[in-house]
Amino acid sequence: MQRFIALIVSLVVMPLFASQALAQSSYKIKSGDVLRIEVLEDSSLNGESIVLPDGRASVPLVGTVPVRGRSVDEVRNDLVARLRPNFASDPTVYVSLSSVATDEPEDDTLTIYMLGEVTTPGTIEVERGTTFLQALAQGGGVTRFGATKRLQLRRPGANGQMQVYTFNVKAIMDGKSSVNTPVLREGDIIIVPQRRLFE
Structure with missing residues (x-):
């Protein structure tokens, strides 16, 4: 019986x-x-x-790496080559897709949410293609009590768990960073935390 179950698993699960x-x-x-x-x-x-x-995409120790239009294997090989000088031998690198961008619907607008120390918190409608930074400006920007170095974008992942991305908007505004903020998706949540005492 156990052999039969093992055979079924090998015939059904492994090809999957x-x-x-x-x-x-x-x-x-x-x-x-x-x-x-x-x-x-x-x-x-x-x-x-x-x-x-x-x-x-941003990778620690490497910086930003061009990945669009490439396969995960191509990205992995590129990262191995870029990381090689930092290791005695070729590092073992694994690259996988944590979540895949869904095809956007035909509607020209999407609904996002703003919370915390933003001038106009709540639900706002933005045009499709609007970036994180553009939406923040549309919402009136950060209040004087907001922490501009650790703004958050929260987005539901493919596995149902919330993905959290942090941005230093102050560095962008001061011209110290040229990082492009991502294009928003339906249901994205922008959170502006309250500034700490000596922040």
Whole structure:
């Protein structure tokens, strides 16, 4: 009986995993996707990175890397080459898709939410293609009590868990950062935390 169950598992489950792996290896990354990057030799480099509108993703120790239009295998090989000078031998890098950007509906507007120390908190309608920074400006910007170095974008992931991305808007406004903020999706939540005492 156990052999029969094992046979069923091998005939049904294994092809399913193989087809998922094949689909992921042939998938071309696009803006809005979230990549999971893991480096076996240094867990401090592990994390998730959203693919920005310019097609780049931010990776610790490497900086921004062009990923749009490439497969996860191509990105992995690129990261191995970029990280190689920091290790005695080639690092073991794993790249996977944490969530995939959904195709946007035909409607020209989408609903997002703003919370915390923003001038006009609540629900706002923005045009499709609006970025995080543009929506923040549309909402009246950050109040004088807001923390401009750690604004959050919260977005539901494919696994149902909320993904959290943090942006230093002050560095962007001061011209110290050229990071492009992501294009918003339906249901995104922008949170402006309250400034700490010496922040």
